Amino acid sequence: MTFASSWCTITTNQSEVDTADAFIFHAADYSSRNVPKRTGSPWILYTLESPLTAPFRQDPAQMDPFDYLASYHQKSRYFFTYFSPMVMDVANRPLPTDFIRRKSKQAPILWIAKNCYASSGREHYIQELMKYISVDSYGDCLNTKPFPPNKSREQLMTEYKFYLAIENANCEDYVTEKLADTLKFSAVPIVDGPASYNGYLPNQRSAIRMDAYPDPRDLAKYIRFLDENDDAYLAYMKYRQNALIKPPSERMDPLFVSLWSDQTAHDYRVSWCSICRHMATTLTSRGSNQDESVLPTTKKNGSLLVDQTCMEGGKWNYAADGPPYQSYTWTPTLKDEFAYEAIGKTDESTPKILPSTSMDSATLSTTDPWLESSTDPSSSLSLQSSWDPLQDLSVGSALGSTASYPLPEDHSTLSQYQLGVLLSVCISFLVLLGAFWAVYRGSRKQNTYAKRNAPHS
Numbered sequence: 414m415t416f417a418s419s420w421c422t423i424t425t426n427q428s429e430v431d432t433a434d435a436f437i438f439h440a441a442d443y444s445s446r447n448v449p450k451r452t453g454s455p456w457i458l459y460t461l462e463s464p465l466t467a468p469f470r471q472d473p474a475q476m477d478p479f480d481y482l483a484s485y486h487q488k489s490r491y492f493f494t495y496f497s498p499m500v501m502d503v504a505n506r507p508l509p510t511d512f513i514r515r516k517s518k519q520a521p522i523l524w525i526a527k528n529c530y531a532s533s534g535r536e537h538y539i540q541e542l543m544k545y546i547s548v549d550s551y552g553d554c555l556n557t558k559p560f561p562p563n564k565s566r567e568q569l570m571t572e573y574k575f576y577l578a579i580e581n582a583n584c585e586d587y588v589t590e591k592l593a594d595t596l597k598f599s600a601v602p603i604v605d606g607p608a609s610y611n612g613y614l615p616n617q618r619s620a621i622r623m624d625a626y627p628d629p630r631d632l633a634k635y636i637r638f639l640d641e642n643d644d645a646y647l648a649y650m651k652y653r654q655n656a657l658i659k660p661p662s663e664r665m666d667p668l669f670v671s672l673w674s675d676q677t678a679h680d681y682r683v684s685w686c687s688i689c690r691h692m693a694t695t696l697t698s699r700g701s702n703q704d705e706s707v708l709p710t711t712k713k714n715g716s717l718l719v720d721q722t723c724m725e726g727g728k729w730n731y732a733a734d735g736p737p738y739q740s741y742t743w744t745p746t747l748k749d750e751f752a753y754e755a756i757g758k759t760d761e762s763t764p765k766i767l768p769s770t771s772m773d774s775a776t777l778s779t780t781d782p783w784l785e786s787s788t789d790p791s792s793s794l795s796l797q798s799s800w801d802p803l804q805d806l807s808v809g810s811a812l813g814s815t816a817s818y819p820l821p822e823d824h825s826t827l828s829q830y831q832l833g834v835l836l837s838v839c840i841s842f843l844v845l846l847g848a849f850w851a852v853y854r855g856s857r858k859q860n861t862y863a864k865r866n867a868p869h870s
Contacts, residue, residue: 421689435692437483440467451478455695457688459483461493461589463582464720465532476719483688486586487612488717491688495590496613501673503597504615504665507656512599513643516574520547521640523573523600525566529554531581532726535605537733538629539577545633549573570598574640579623580606585722588613592620601639601649603632605728612668615652618751624728625746628738635750645752 423437430449438448440460458479460467469475483491509515517523522542529536536554543555551560551569561569570576578591585607592613595602604610605623614620626632639646652664661670673679681687724743731740 421693423685423689435688437688438479440470443467443469445469445475445478448478455480455692457481457483457491459491459493461485461495463532463580463584463587464723465582465584465726471719471721471723473719479718482716482718482720484717484720485588486717486720486722488586490716491691492683494683495588496593496673497683498673498676498679500593500596500615501661501670503599504652505656505661506653508599508647508650508653512650513647515572517549517572520549521573521636522546522548522575522577522603523569524548524550524555524577524579525552525560525569526550526554526577526579527552528581533580533582533605533724533728534726534730534732535579535581536729537731538623538729539579541732541735541738542629542633545630546636548577567594567598570594570600573600574646575603575621575636576600577623578602578604578620582726583607583724583728584720585609587723599650601646603636611666612672615665615669617666618749619649619652621649622746622749624743625748627741627745628736629732630736630738639752642752642756645755648752648755 421434433449433454435455435457436449437457437459440458441462443458456479458470458476458481460470460482461484464470481490483489483493485492485494524539539548539550540555542548543550543557548555548557550557551566576591576595578595580587580589580591583606588606588610592602592604592606592610596615596619602620603623604614604620610617610620621632621635623632626635639649655664661674728741728743731742732738734740
């Protein structure tokens with residue numbers, strides 16, 4: 414990195430080493446045995462990979478020569494990320510009316526990966542998951558289908574309901590293009606990575622945490638339920654509902670909105686120019702008469718340099734032993750199977766009374782607030798229940814069980830139910846009576862016409 418009068422040039426030309434004002438090292442290619450002589454120029458370590466791919470990043474002694482870190486971690490002095498305001502642009506688009514129809518009927522889950530030996534051991538869990546639900550894998554790992562020559566990875570993502578956006582390591586803020594692309598191309602991500610996804614998910618109910626399901630059979634069961642119930646599946650896309658009416662702050666988490674809403678601010682912060690601007694300011698403040706051995710240091714500015722935030726490798730190795738999948742050593746994330754509410758179930762086993770679509774808005778609000786917000790006629794998503802108690806009084810068709818559907822205990826709701834049945838019967842009777850009357854009148858007219866036109870003898 415060399416400076417002109419007011420700006421800088423970033424170059425890989427080794428002949429300019431002696432005149433460089435700062436040095437940038439790529440973590441994956443760094444070797445302490447092949448570095449320039451240490452002078453007063455700041456050293457910057459750049460990486461978009463986890464510390465597990467370059468273990469020296471976790472060692473304070475080996476990181477001591479460096480002054481700044483440029484990485485995906487939000488506490489880095491220079492923030493470089495796989496995300497961009499494109500994720501916000503997509504989050505602000507209503508879903509197309511044929512969104513569900515476009516999704517593949519072959520398998521609900523898509524996975525495309527090249528690293529088949531991830532430090533987390535994710536492939537062991539996925540291999541077990543494949544025993545209980547269909548997963549189409551087009552990548553090198555656990556391949557089940559050849560990659561179609563006429564389609565891109567992004568095009569495939571649009572065709573599936575779920576994508577395994579699983580990182581190869583579990584480190585703080587290590588969230589890659591796997592999740593960013595899943596959001597861009599409108600699939601529901603199944604995620605595993607950092608302990609917190611704050612700032613990387615539109616809201617905490619827009620993804621499924623794989624580590625909430627140590628037993629892959631449980632995850633397969635939940636995904637199968639979502640795949641078979643469109644309203645429940647669309648609950649994970651609720652942040653795109655009313656996208657043209659409600660501001661992002663009412664649909665998404667504040668940090669997500671703050672990070673990805675402003676393209677200009679993003680370009681200013683997440684770019685090589687951010688290093689140039691900071692270095693120009695730093696070198697100017699040092700002054701030409703200052704001892705060059707005095708270096709700017711991150712030990713004083715509070716930004717991250719040594720990254721020791723990674724979980725120990727082998728998180729998912731236990732799955733290779735098969736059922737009962739109980740030998741894991743980490744604490745599972747709390748399950749949030751809120752989507753059962755979308756079709757009127759409070760959990761996997763207890764059916765919840767589904768409101769008839771003929772109920773007024775007050776009754777609907779009392780029965781299920783989530784459905785109330787989904788019945789706005791201006792909404793881009795229609796998440797009303799299609800189940801009608803007048804057509805089927807069993808839960809079987811709606812929830813896949815054979816239990817009889819209980820009558821509502823609330824007397825006001827019961828009265829509405831009875832009134833609806835009575836009204837339906839009355840209307841049917843009147844329609845039938847009208848039909849008989851029309852036939853009778855037609856027959857009378859035909860007989861009268863026949864008599865008038867009969868030949869006289």
